[in-house]
Amino acid sequence: MKTIRWMGDSTTIGATVLPGEKWLVAPDNTMATATRLLKEKFGESAISSFNDGASSSAIIDWYAGSAATPNKPLMPSLAQRMTTPEYQAMSIGVLEIGINDATKSTTTADFGWYLQKIRETFNQHGKTLVIATPNPINHPNLPQLHNLQIAIKSFASWFSVPLIDHYGTIISMPNWRSLMADNGHPTNTLYSVKGALAACTLDGLISPIPLHT
Template identity: 75%
Template sequence: MKTIRWMGDSTTIGATKLPDERWVVAPDNTVFTATRLLKAKFGESAVTSVNDGTSSSAIADWYSGSPATPTKPLMPSMEARLLTPEYQSMDIGVLEIGINDATKSTSAADFGWYLQKIKEVFDKHAKTLVICTPNPINHPNLPQLANIQVAIKSFASWFNIPLIDYYGVIYDHQPNWRNLMADNGHPGNTLYSVKGSVAAGILEGLLP
């Protein structure tokens, strides 16, 4: 059995807004859909997923850790996580981050630096890192997010890291993607299921 831990922001959780303005977790969220497809292909016992998505988180929070805020819980550093039994039992870590960095104006260069430091932690503990481009956002910060997703793709290519390219699949091949968003940054259920299918297609290459 392979254990996958999914790390990221509220889109990793699967947060979505209903027409009545209520926030819920989309039933066909990325993690659920990808795990369902992987189990269907390899068997129920082949994979287990743990969703560690953390609302309002950015890449610095995942590398360095951060104190609790009104919108985000206390976050341990990546090194501290990898020292816990829960993370020691992980085989694959999937990191999907960038939307909050775009709204905080994190530069693509700084984002790449944090990616490299996270990779060093994973290498130190002999864990497999998979990185994702975030889904596009219907927001004025989309150009900044576009720069970040280019940095993610370049990093994956340079270091030969498995890449799940949500941004490319959705932005380039889902022309009505804005109509499938629940709000400016969070997909609706249909778009989450698309993300899950994309993720499963990459992760199946890392399973037995």
């Protein structure tokens, strides 16, 4: 069995908003859709998925950890996470981050440095890192997010890290803005698209269970 932990911000959680400002977790969020598709292919017992998304988190929070705020939970450092039984049992970690970095104006240089340190930590513990570009946003900081997703793609190419390219696929869709629930969060329909993209990348990392005859 492959144990997958999904790391990132509120879009990792699957947060979406309905008319009237009712927040909920989209039933076909990225993790749920990808897990369903992979289990359909490889079998129910082939993978186990856990959602560690943290609302309002940025890349520094995932590497160095941070104190709790009114909008963000207490976050242990990645090194601390790796000492826990949950992360010791992890096979694959999927990291989708960047939206909050874009709105906080994290530089591409700093963002790239944190990506490299996260990769080093994964390698030290014998875990597989998968990196995902975030979905685009209806926000003035979209150009900054565009630069960050280029940095993610460059990082994935340079270090041969498996990549899920949400940004590149969604930004090419003429109607992508109509598939957003608000400025940063997808609708359930767009989350299902993200889940299918994630499953395509993860497919090559999941070994089918041998048949016993």
